[in-house]
Amino acid sequence: MAGLTRVGPDADLDEVVEILERDGAIIVENLADDTTLAALWDDFGPALEACEYSQDWYNGKRTRRVSSLFARTTHLTPVVTHPLYLGAARRIMQKPVPMWLGKSRVEMTPTIQISGTQLIQLHSGQGKQPLHRDDALHLRRHPGPTSRVQLMLAMSEFTAANGGTMVIPGSHHWDDERAPEATEAIPTEMPAGSGLIWLGGVYHGGGRNDTDTPRTGMTIALDLGNLRQEENQYLAVPKETVLAYPEEVRRLLGYDRCPPGLGWYEMEDPYLALETDERPGVPLTPAVRV
Ligand SMILES: O=C(O)CCC(=O)C(=O)O
Numbered sequence: 001m002a003g004l005t006r007v008g009p010d011a012d013l014d015e016v017v018e019i020l021e022r023d024g025a026i027i028v029e030n031l032a033d034d035t036t037l038a039a040l041w042d043d044f045g046p047a048l049e050a051c052e053y054s055q056d057w058y059n060g061k062r063t064r065r066v067s068s069l070f071a072r073t074t075h076l077t078p079v080v081t082h083p084l085y086l087g088a089a090r091r092i093m094q095k096p097v098p099m100w101l102g103k104s105r106v107e108m109t110p111t112i113q114i115s116g117t118q119l120i121q122l123h124s125g126q127g128k129q130p131l132h133r134d135d136a137l138h139l140r141r142h143p144g145p146t147s148r149v150q151l152m153l154a155m156s157e158f159t160a161a162n163g164g165t166m167v168i169p170g171s172h173h174w175d176d177e178r179a180p181e182a183t184e185a186i187p188t189e190m191p192a193g194s195g196l197i198w199l200g201g202v203y204h205g206g207g208r209n210d211t212d213t214p215r216t217g218m219t220i221a222l223d224l225g226n227l228r229q230e231e232n233q234y235l236a237v238p239k240e241t242v243l244a245y246p247e248e249v250r251r252l253l254g255y256d257r258c259p260p261g262l263g264w265y266e267m268e269d270p271y272l273a274l275e276t277d278e279r280p281g282v283p284l285t286p287a288v289r290v
Contacts, residue, residue, distance in 0.1 A: 003186060004167060004196070013087045016197075020088055020149075024172040024202035027188065028084050031195035032153055036078050040218065041155065043073035044119055048216070053123070060206065062126035068236040069117035069218065070253060074244040079153060080114065080220055081248055085197055089149035089222040092199070099260075108259040111225030114233055114252045115148065119155070121216045122163040122209040129207075131166065131180040135200030138227050142176050147224045148200025152188070155216040158196075160187040162215040163207035165196055172201030225258035243274060250274055 005019050006027040019026045032040075044066065051064040059065060070076060080086060089112055096107035133140075135148045158164035166185035180203035187207050188196045198204060200223075209215055221230060233253045242250050255271045257263050265273050 004169065004188060006190075007084070009082070009084065011084060013084060013091065016084050016088050017091045020092060020197065020199060023169040025167045025169060025196060025198035025204070027190050027194055027196055028082070029190070029194045031082055031085070031151075032079055032193050034193065036075060037155065037193050039075040040073060040079075043075065044069070044155075044218070047072060048119055048121055051121075058130065060122065060126050060129060062123040062209070063206070064119075064121040064123070064214075066119040067117060067231055069119065069220070070114070070233065070245070070249075071237045071241050074241065076220075077246060077249055079151070079195075079218075080222075080252060082195075085149075085151050085195065086222070086252075088197060092146050092149055093222070093224050095145070111256050111258040112149075112222050112252070113225045113229060113254050113256070113258075115221040115223035115227075116219070116230035117221075117236075118219050118231075119216065120152075120206065120219060121214050122206055123214050124209055124212050126163060126206070126209045128166065128182065129205035131168065131182065131185060131203045131205045133172075133201050133203055134221065137230055138223070140200065142201050143173050144201070146172070146199045146201060147227060148221055150198055150200065150219060150221045152196040152198075153218045153220075154190050154192050154194050154196075155218050156192050156214070158188050158190045158194075158215060158217065159211075160189060160207070161209075162211045162213065163209040164188040164190070164215070165217070166205050166207045167196070167198060168203040171203040172199045174203075222252070225256065226262055229254060239274070247271070 004027050009030045047066045054060050054063050096109045098107050165188040168184045257269045
């Protein structure tokens with residue numbers, strides 16, 4: 001395979017989903033505009049500057065990592081709700097599940113949620129990260145239904161020389177016994193503002209940075225809402241910052257109830273707790289039950 005398939009930011013969602021189901025990965029050009037990218041650099045730059053290198057071989061001893069990203073900026077809405085990222089994640093993961101309640105056959109559609117967030121800055125001399133599947137975090141079996149759709153937004157240019165994410169296209173179809181080989185992985189090459197989207201079952205890893213300039217990426221993982229979040233967003237993001245985001249993002253941050261009934265608060269939709277914070281004194285109102 002010559003390289004990952006690339007599409008523009010206005011590509012057809014059906015086409016993007018088809019490519020993701022086939023290859024497990026795709027590059028969306030111009031996923032974030034210059035204004036968004038500049039705002040993210042303003043908010044994240046100081047944290048990256050102040051950050052020490054990671055301490056272990058897996059996270060990279062020449063790599064700086066910053067987490068709690070939704071606490072550090074209020075400019076992530078256009079990125080996480082991009083129609084091709086969120087749209088593909090919803091189409092791929094939110095599949096109705098049939099079940100019986102007594103004699104009634106019903107279908108429940110899971111929610112999805114923001115799971116992990118990180119800035120990953122590879123510095124000169126950082127070697128290749130071991131190839132891995134991110135859905136291994138949830139001990140998922142392969143091949144199987146996708147439980148994660150992840151984004152790596154290029155905050156600076158990604159090249160083969162500076163550590164552009166290494167991806168093995170199609171590896172989400174492999175079974176659990178097949179080991180990934182470095183020779184099968186291809187580098188993600190994309191300018192700042194473009195995004196790599198990949199499925200949780202795809203083998204990938206940070207590349208080697210042989211250049212003098214750092215490579216900076218920002219990753220957001222969307223997982224099925226019935227799995228534990230990789231990064232605990234309730235601890236990572238203060239409620240005031242959650243309230244600075246629109247309802248769709250607040251729900252993605254976990255203030256949502258996954259049917260048939262995970263994550264409730266006072267036996268209601270946890271989103272109501274945020275509304276109560278916004279309008280103190282307003283009592284919890286009954287949520288529509290599934
Ligand atoms: O930095 C990259 O390109 C990928 C990083 C990654 O896959 C990880 O840290 O799990």
